[in-house]
Amino acid sequence: MFNEWFGLFFALINFILVLSMYRLFGKTGLFVWIGFSTVMANLQVIKTVEMFGMTATLGNAMYGTAFFVTDILNEKYGKDEAKKAVWLGFFTLLAMTLIMQMVLLFKPHETDFAHEALSTIFSFLPRIAAGSLAAYLVSQMTDVYIFTYLKKKFPKENQFWIRNNGSTMISQLLDTLIFTSIAFLGVFPMEDWIQIFFTTYVLKFFIAVLDTPFGYLAKRFPVK
Numbered sequence: 001m002f003n004e005w006f007g008l009f010f011a012l013i014n015f016i017l018v019l020s021m022y023r024l025f026g027k028t029g030l031f032v033w034i035g036f037s038t039v040m041a042n043l044q045v046i047k048t049v050e051m052f053g054m055t056a057t058l059g060n061a062m063y064g065t066a067f068f069v070t071d072i073l074n075e076k077y078g079k080d081e082a083k084k085a086v087w088l089g090f091f092t093l094l095a096m097t098l099i100m101q102m103v104l105l106f107k108p109h110e111t112d113f114a115h116e117a118l119s120t121i122f123s124f125l126p127r128i129a130a131g132s133l134a135a136y137l138v139s140q141m142t143d144v145y146i147f148t149y150l151k152k153k154f155p156k157e158n159q160f161w162i163r164n165n166g167s168t169m170i171s172q173l174l175d176t177l178i179f180t181s182i183a184f185l186g187v188f189p190m191e192d193w194i195q196i197f198f199t200t201y202v203l204k205f206f207i208a209v210l211d212t213p214f215g216y217l218a219k220r221f222p223v224k
Contacts, residue, residue, distance in 0.1 A: 003051050011061040011207055015214040018065050022218055027077060030069045034085045035092035037066045042093060042132050045183075046121060048196075055192050056199035064207035066136075067143055067168045072218045074147045075160065082147070086140040090133060097129040131182030139175030143167045160219065161212050168208040176201040 021029035045059035066089060074082035100122045108115035147167035154162045180197045188196065 003049050007051065007061070007203075011064070011210055014061045014065050015068065015211055018068060019214055019217060019221075022072070023221055026223075027073070027081070030073055031085055031088055034066055034069055034089040037062050037069070038089040038093045038132075038136065039096050041066070042096075042128055043121065045128060045132075051199060051203070054195045054199045055188075056203060057196060060200060060203040061207055064168075064172075064204055064211065067140070067172065067208070068164075068211045068215065070140060070143060071147055071164050071167065072215065074144060074151070075163070075215075075219065076223060079144055079148045082144045083141070086137070086144065089140070090137050093129060093133060093136065097126060101126065127187075128183050131179045131184075134182060135175045135179035138178060139171040142174055143171035146170055157219070160215060164212055164215050165208055168211075169205055172204040172208060173201055176204060 018030075018033055021033050023029075025032070041059040041063035043059075044062055045057045047058045048055055049058060050056070070082045070085050073085050100118075104115075104119055104122060144167075147163050150163040150166050176197060180193065180200060184193050184196055
């Protein structure tokens with residue numbers, strides 16, 4: 001059960017760091033976190049682990065914080081700021097992918113020890129990035145518009161959990177389907193792909209619920 005308990009602790013640390021960035025740097029900190037989280041999530045997702053007896057990928061907690069951040073931006077600053085954050089994350093991931101593919105083209109020195117390790121991680125990145133870019137843009141925009149719709153239907157302060165969880169859980173299902181299809185279909189056996197799809201969405205669902213109290217804390221922070 002180490003992975004399960006450590007995964008919970010890991011997710012909590014992620015959300016605490018998001019709140020710390022917001023508390024210290026205001027809205028700018030949230031925008032910075034969007035770029036950081038999209039890059040980190042796409043590096044972590046390459047690693048597979050066993051959780052609850054099934055195959056799962058890492059990166060779900062970090063990726064979940066990106067949706068958490070756009071929901072905070074939408075809640076406190078409006079839809080346009082949330083959409084701006086989505087495009088920032090999209091461009092950051094695109095730029096990282098392009099730059100690292102160019103880095104791999106450099107001929108390593110005979111004393112170099114890092115090229116093979118970098119190649120192992122980043123040579124797989126284009127397919128991961130293609131799936132992530134498509135899933136990220138579609139699901140994040142879906143999240144923004146669903147959150148905005150739910151904000152009109154459930155505008156009360158104590159109804160934030162409906163806006164947050166409703167938008168994230170629907171958009172994360174779409175995200176998981178698009179990403180796992182592009183990134184992993186044909187790479188893993190179908191049985192493993194189904195497990196990855198199922199566990200990935202379940203973990204994202206759990207993380208969406210977990211971020212709700214942190215969202216209420218973020219709502220209390222003064223707008224800078």
